[in-house]
Amino acid sequence: MHRLSALLALLFSASVIAQSVPQKPAPLTVETIMQDPKNWVGTSPSNPFWSDDSKTLYFNWNPDRALGDSLYKVTFTSTTPRSGRAKSLAASQPVKVSPTERRALPTPPVSAFNLAYSQRVFDRQGDLFLLDLKSGSVRQLTNTVETETDPVFSGDQKQVIFRRSGSNLFSMYLKTGELTQLTDFKAGTKKAEAKLTDEEKVLKQDQLRLSSVLKERKKKKDEAERISKADQPKRPKEIYLDDKTLVNPTLSPDGRFITYRLIKRPTNAKTAQVPNYITESGYTEEISARTKVGAPVASQEFMVYDIAKDTVRTVSVKDIPGITDKPAYLQSAKTTKADTAKKVRPVAISSPIWSEDGKFCVVVVRSLDNKDRWIMRLQPETLKLSLLDRQHEDTWIGGPGIGSQNAPGSMGFLGDNQTLWFQSEADGYSHLYTVNVLTGEKKQLTSGKFEVQQVQLSRDKKYFYLQTNEVHPGEQHFYRMSITGGERTRLTNMTGANDVTLSPDETRMAIRYSSSNQPWELYVMEINQPAATAIKLTNSPTEAFKAYPWREPSLVTIPARDGQSIYARLYKPTTPNGKSVVFVHGAGYLQNAHKWWSQYFREYMFHNLLVDKGYTVLDIDYRASAGYGRDWRTGIYRFMGGKDLEDHVDAAKWLVQTQGVDAKRIGIYGGSYGGFITLMAMFTTPDVFKAGAALRPVTDWAAYNHPYTANILNEPQTDSLAYRRSSPINFAEGLKGHLLICHGMVDVNVHFQDAVRLAQRLIELKKENWELAPYPVEDHGFVEPTSWMDEYKRIMKLFDERL
Known part of the structure; x- marks a missing residue:
C-alpha cells in the first residue's frame, strides 16, 4: 500500500514537473502551413463599420472556424470615474449578430446623408430606405420587383434621386411620395419615320389640291393631334443609346442637368478562352477571359442632358491643353505626314463632382494612353471646360488617391463651395492639394518624401483625416490636419499598419492593426481623450498558431x-x-x-x-x-x-x-x-x-x-x-x-x-x-x-x- 502511494506521488510529481517545463512547438512542415488558414492561422476580423449613433461596431469574423464568416458586434459605453478624471471607454465582448438583426440593419454609413446629417438614404436588396438618425427609425420608400439603387438627396433636400434597373433616373418627394421619371434611356436605335418619295409627295399634293373634303379632314386631324400633344404631361426626352453602354447618369444639385457617359465597346476585339478540364459535366468547358494588350479599346463620350432646353449634347475635348501632344516615346520615331497631323487623343471623363450649393462642377479627364490627367471645371450650360490642374507624365499617371479612367480619385469641395481638394504626384509623391475653381489659386498642403495614402474630410469640413507612411515607408499611421495645411496630429501609435474606420461622430477610431509577425486584429480608440490607449477587441489566431515563435523580420x-x-x-x-x-x-x-x-x-x-x-x-x-x-x-x-x-x-x-x-x-x-x-x-x-x-x-x-x-x-x-x-x-x-x-x-x-x-x-x-x-x-x-x-x-x- 505504501509502495503504491509512493508510486502515485512520484507520477504526480513528474506530471507537475512536465507541465511546468515549456513545451517546444511542433516543427513547421509544408503540410501544416499550407492547410486551410482558418483551421491553422485563424480568421482575422474584416470590413468594420459603425452604427449611425457611433455606439456599436460591426465586423465580419469567424472565430468558430465555420464555413464562412459571420457578422459580429461590439457595443461601447463611456464611464466617468469618481476621481473626476477623463471618461474611460468600456467595450462589450464581441457577440454574433443574429440573422434577424442582421437583415434589419441599415447598410454601413456612407455619403448619402442630407446636409444637416439628420437623415440618410440607403438601398438594400433592391429597395430604398430612409433612416432618421435621431430616432433610429427606418422608413421603407420602395417595395418593387425592379431594382432601385444609388440613392442620394436632391440639392433642395426634398427629394431622393435614384436609379431604377441600373439605368434611368427617378426622383421621389419625401413628403408626398410622388415619383417622377427624370430620364428615358432606351436601348437600340430609334426607328426612323418612313419618308415619302418624290413621286409620293407629288401624288399627295395633287390629292389635297383636287379634293376639298380631304383637305378639310387633314386640317381637323392635324388640329386634334396638336391639342392631344398639348394636353399630354411633360415626359423626359427619349434618349436612344444605339450600340453604346450607359454609365452613371447623375443629376445636378439644381435639378437642371443630367450628365452621363456612353461607352462603345469594340466589336473586333478578340477575347481569350481558357479551357476548363475538370468539370461536373465531364466535358471540357471554355471560360471567357479577357483581351490581350494592344487590342482595340472602348471609346467614350461625356454627355449633358439639359432638361430645361430638352437637349442632349456631347462635351468636346478638342481644346483641352495638350490633348494633341504626342507621347514622348514616339517623338523620336520616324514620322509620316499622317503622323505629324495633330490628333486628338482619346480620353475618359469621370462622373462630375459638384459643390454642395450646386454652383460649380468639376470633372477629371484622363487620356486613354494614361500620360495625362486634367482636372477641369465644367460649365454644363455652355459645355465649356476650364483647366484647374494638369498632371503629365512621360511614363504613366498613378499613385495613391490619383484614381483611374473610371474613377476621379480622392477629391471634393471644402466648406466654401469653391475650393477643390485633390491628390497629385506632381512633386514625386502623392500629396494633398487645393485649387480655387474661380481664381485658379493652387496650394500644396502636404509635402515630403512620403505618401498620403488615404484622405477623408471631416463632417464639419474643418479638418482632413489622413493615412500616410511618413514615419517609415513600412508603417501606416492616421493623422488629423487643418484644411489649411500645417502641422499634422498623429492619432495612432502602434508600430505597424493602422487601418482606421472613423465613427460617424468622429470621436472614435476602429483600427484594424497588425505587426509583421501578428495577423490583423480589431482595436478601438478614443480620438479626443488625452493619453487614450487602443482597446483590443478580438483575438483571432488559433492556439497552435500562437505556439510557434513567429519571427519579426529585420x-x-x-x-x-x-x-x-x-x-x-x-x-x-x-x-x-x-x-x-x-x-x-x-x-x-x-x-x-x-x-x-x-x-x-x-x-x-x-x-x-x-x-x-x-x-x-x-x-x-x-x-x-x-x-x-x-x-x-x-x-x-x-x-x-x-x-x-x-x-x-x-x-x-x-x-x-x-x-x-x-x-x-x-x-x-x-x-x-x-x-x-x-x-x-x-x-x-x-x-x-x-x-x-x-x-x-x-x-x-x-x-x-x-x-x-x-x-x-x-x-x-x-x-x-x-x-x-x-x-x-x-x-x-x-x-x-x-x-x-x-x-x-x-x-x-x-x-x-x-x-x-x-x-x-x-x-x-x-x-x-x-x-x-x-x-x-x-x-x-x-x-x-x-x-x-x-x-x-x-x-x-x-x-x-x-x-
Whole structure:
C-alpha cells in the first residue's frame, strides 16, 4: 500500500514537473502551413463599420472556424470615474449578430446623408430606405420587383434621386411620395419615320389640291393631334443609346442637368478562352477571359442632358491643353505626314463632382494612353471646360488617391463651395492639394518624401483625416490636419499598419492593426481623450498558431547600383547553412517590406520554415513597388526586368557581402510578377541564381491584359522594343540552373497558355533542367490546400536539392 502511494506521488510529481517545463512547438512542415488558414492561422476580423449613433461596431469574423464568416458586434459605453478624471471607454465582448438583426440593419454609413446629417438614404436588396438618425427609425420608400439603387438627396433636400434597373433616373418627394421619371434611356436605335418619295409627295399634293373634303379632314386631324400633344404631361426626352453602354447618369444639385457617359465597346476585339478540364459535366468547358494588350479599346463620350432646353449634347475635348501632344516615346520615331497631323487623343471623363450649393462642377479627364490627367471645371450650360490642374507624365499617371479612367480619385469641395481638394504626384509623391475653381489659386498642403495614402474630410469640413507612411515607408499611421495645411496630429501609435474606420461622430477610431509577425486584429480608440490607449477587441489566431515563435523580420536597406536604397525584409537563421532564398512579391506595384502582416502570409510562414532549416531569406521592395513615390513606381517604364531585376541582383550581392551567404547557393522564387522576375533572373542572370521557382508567371507581356501592361510598356504595335526586351520567353536560351514552373490551368489572369508556350520553347532549345507542374482546378490565386501543399513541397525540394 505504501509502495503504491509512493508510486502515485512520484507520477504526480513528474506530471507537475512536465507541465511546468515549456513545451517546444511542433516543427513547421509544408503540410501544416499550407492547410486551410482558418483551421491553422485563424480568421482575422474584416470590413468594420459603425452604427449611425457611433455606439456599436460591426465586423465580419469567424472565430468558430465555420464555413464562412459571420457578422459580429461590439457595443461601447463611456464611464466617468469618481476621481473626476477623463471618461474611460468600456467595450462589450464581441457577440454574433443574429440573422434577424442582421437583415434589419441599415447598410454601413456612407455619403448619402442630407446636409444637416439628420437623415440618410440607403438601398438594400433592391429597395430604398430612409433612416432618421435621431430616432433610429427606418422608413421603407420602395417595395418593387425592379431594382432601385444609388440613392442620394436632391440639392433642395426634398427629394431622393435614384436609379431604377441600373439605368434611368427617378426622383421621389419625401413628403408626398410622388415619383417622377427624370430620364428615358432606351436601348437600340430609334426607328426612323418612313419618308415619302418624290413621286409620293407629288401624288399627295395633287390629292389635297383636287379634293376639298380631304383637305378639310387633314386640317381637323392635324388640329386634334396638336391639342392631344398639348394636353399630354411633360415626359423626359427619349434618349436612344444605339450600340453604346450607359454609365452613371447623375443629376445636378439644381435639378437642371443630367450628365452621363456612353461607352462603345469594340466589336473586333478578340477575347481569350481558357479551357476548363475538370468539370461536373465531364466535358471540357471554355471560360471567357479577357483581351490581350494592344487590342482595340472602348471609346467614350461625356454627355449633358439639359432638361430645361430638352437637349442632349456631347462635351468636346478638342481644346483641352495638350490633348494633341504626342507621347514622348514616339517623338523620336520616324514620322509620316499622317503622323505629324495633330490628333486628338482619346480620353475618359469621370462622373462630375459638384459643390454642395450646386454652383460649380468639376470633372477629371484622363487620356486613354494614361500620360495625362486634367482636372477641369465644367460649365454644363455652355459645355465649356476650364483647366484647374494638369498632371503629365512621360511614363504613366498613378499613385495613391490619383484614381483611374473610371474613377476621379480622392477629391471634393471644402466648406466654401469653391475650393477643390485633390491628390497629385506632381512633386514625386502623392500629396494633398487645393485649387480655387474661380481664381485658379493652387496650394500644396502636404509635402515630403512620403505618401498620403488615404484622405477623408471631416463632417464639419474643418479638418482632413489622413493615412500616410511618413514615419517609415513600412508603417501606416492616421493623422488629423487643418484644411489649411500645417502641422499634422498623429492619432495612432502602434508600430505597424493602422487601418482606421472613423465613427460617424468622429470621436472614435476602429483600427484594424497588425505587426509583421501578428495577423490583423480589431482595436478601438478614443480620438479626443488625452493619453487614450487602443482597446483590443478580438483575438483571432488559433492556439497552435500562437505556439510557434513567429519571427519579426529585420527591415534593412540595401544599396542599389544607381545609388538608391532598396527596402527589404531579412530573415536570419540562428545557424546559417550558407543557402539563401530571395522571394519576389507579385503585382509589381505592391509593398511587402513593411511592418505589418503580409498578404503573403503563407509565404511568410514558409520563410520561417526555411530559416528553421538554416536558410537566409530576403524579400525586397524592388523598383516599381508601392509606397516609395512616383520615380520608384515608374522605374520599370519600357523595360520590365530591367531595374527591378537589377535590384534583385544587387540584393543577392549584398547577401554574399554582408550575410555570409554562399554566392553559388542562392535561389529565387515568386508568383505572378514574382514568377516573371524569377524567369528573367534565371534566363538573363543565370550565374547569380542557382535555382528558381516561377509560379503563375507572365512569360510574354504581349499576351497580358491592356490596362496594366499598356501603362508600363505602351502597346506592342507601337513599342515592340519594350515588349521584346521585357518578355522572358525571348531569353529562354540563357537558362543554366534548375527551374520549376507552377501554373493553374484555369488561370483567367495570367493564362496557362503562357506556361505552355514557354515549355515548348524550352523543349525546342533542348533544355533538360526544368519542370512544369500544372494545377487543373486552380485559377491565378490558388484555393485548395492540397494545391498549395503540392506546390510548396516542390519548391522546398528544389531548394534543398539544387542549392
